[in-house]
Amino acid sequence: MVQPGGSNPKALERRIRTHIRSRVHRFAATAPKELIGMCRRELEKIGAKVVEISEAGVEFEGRLDLCYQANLWLRTAGRVLCRLPAFRAGAREELFAKAAKIPWDLWLPRGVPLAVEAYVIRSRIRHTEPAAQAVKDAVRRRLEEAGLEPHFAEDRPREDFPSGPAEAGAEGFVQRILIRIENNRCVISLDTTGPHLHQRGYRLRHTGAPLRETLAAAILQRAGWDGRRPLVDGMCGSGTLAIEAAWMGRGAAPGRKRCFLFEKWPSFQEKTWLHLLRKAEEAVDRSVELRIVGIDRDAAALRIAADNARRAEAAADIRWVRAPFESFRPGDHGLSGGLVVLNPPYGVRLSGGDMEMYRRILRHLGKHFAGWQAAVIAPVREFLSDGGVRPDRIWKVRHGGLPVHVGFYRLSSR
Structure with missing residues (x-):
């Protein structure tokens, strides 16, 4: 049997440098x-060349270090995929033959379970199962020829993959190989991220039905949060909005506290990654004086939020107040002209929502937050306009597969 990856480590390194590191990828x-x-x-802020908006998201090009930067810096993305060169596949045999030519031993991590998923539309290959099996067989052949033993994870639904280090595989990772065949054109993509990017690494506990960090960051961006004015998270729960605000206010990279799947790849450049992490730490603006307050009536929720903030190194940036939001008056705390964000309990936490609760919230905003901006999340659009104040705009977005509505307000003085 040949030595895994080639005849010797130097030969493997040369092949990786030639076929992976030196090339521009999509x-x-x-x-x-x-x-x-x-x-x-x-993406444009980190210097990425955006080439297309697709059904998946934003397509861009660059070398591998740009993939590292994207995982490190993107606040609103779910994951980063690496596209392999597309090819025609009009039959299962053609798909197998062309997939078997891909140098899988240079791409796939050692000791990490592999999961192959397929999506097929308007093609001669009509079903996902034979497409996935053809690529799986091609991967197995190529790896075995290189002296490597492939390990495939059991088939699971598309979103039912491990979400954290304790759940499966080597350090919790599963290497997803995604196949899309449309009009007989095949694109194979490799997940570079691992657990979803909303898993920043600081929230080990939550208070039920938590807001995803990616959506929290998006709401703060839509509200124009820049760290220069006060922020009140009026129903903070596990502290996600307050912590994301602290990180955004200081310019902290959202991926700097976690591990990524690309770190397991044979092509991983550790020195490059450590350099990017050092640059990210240097970019944190420690001179900013942030005024962030997290409020919750539940003492247990505040303890969880404070623990999460400590892990995020944001404890000094957030003041926690135990109180019902309806009793909080910003002027009593020396705060004015800021942003208040509210994620009231709804759905799983409060079946069907509570219109009267939203009325109380909006009345309190109108009475005590004059001169502030507000962002309020609701399961039903009508909840956002029934308390004496009306939003300037309402943003409909999906969260956990369900639509939610975010109302943005400018609260004028009476």
């Missing part, structure tokens, strides 16, 4: 359609 930052514009701006 990537996709996946995002819900409502977040694509923000995701695009984030």
